[in-house]
Amino acid sequence: MFLALFSRRPAPAPVAPSAVEPEPWFETGETWTPEGVTVVERHWTQVHAVVLVYTAAQGYRHNVACLGCHFRTSATRRVGYDWLQLEDATAAATEHANTCRAIPRDIPARPDDDTVREHLRTWVTTSRTRVADEQIHLEKLDPLRLTIQRTTDWLEAALQQLAVDQPEILRTETSEPSDRVSYYARRLPQD
Structure with a gap:
């Protein structure tokens, strides 16, 4: 009995959680998260290329980029704004996704x-x-x-x-x- 008290081992140290992997995009199975931006929305074109609505440092300045063709936009014609608000970016992404017929390209490689x-x-x-x-x-x-x-x-x-x-x-x-x-x-x- 006396030896049983001293034969206990300390509880193992908790294991630090590993880095959380981003969830795959359900459309493509990709897990790409470009550094320096926050992807707000993803739209599909007619042939399944992805159109991204994203923001960088300022959460109120949105941009739209198609991963199929080279379409990009970041400006609006609305008076008083020289950037896209979320609703304008969504409209631009939807309009482009409905008309774009570009074949999906590979996700851009991170340059050196x-x-x-x-x-x-x-x-x-x-x-x-x-x-x-x-x-x-x-x-x-x-x-x-x-x-x-x-x-x-x-x-x-x-x-x-x-x-x-x-x-x-x-x-x-x-x-x-x-x-x-x-x-x-x-x-x-x-x-």
């Missing part, structure tokens, strides 16, 4: 970091004008989020590094009270 950095450098370079430094906003990249598949934090870090590496094309400015960083494509040199 150097490729995304080159996309960002090109985006900044094409934003430059001869008039003045042009403020650039990350929201303008939202339509490309399915292509670049990066989080806002990653994009901000890459832009800050670009400003350090190539200050002739990009500068940053930090707001005093909020520590918010703004990005400016440098003015093109005068000839």
Whole structure:
């Protein structure tokens, strides 16, 4: 009896839960969740390609992208808005899904970091004008989020590094009270 008290073993440590796998899309069986976006809705085209309604950093700016053809939209003609609200995005996705006859393509592969950095450098370079430094906003990249598949934090870090590496094309400015960083494509040199 005395030995039975000392022969007890401690309870095994609880096992940490493994990473939760996303649920497969019932339409295609895929589990793809693009980094940096939240998929809000999925629509099917007539030949079973998927049209996504998604949002990036701001939950009120929606985008529509077809995974069958190259259709993308992020703007509305509604007065007072230059982005899609959810009901506008749903209408655009439904309209496109009803008319698109593109065959489903493979889910876009996640590009390597150097490729995304080159996309960002090109985006900044094409934003430059001869008039003045042009403020650039990350929201303008939202339509490309399915292509670049990066989080806002990653994009901000890459832009800050670009400003350090190539200050002739990009500068940053930090707001005093909020520590918010703004990005400016440098003015093109005068000839």
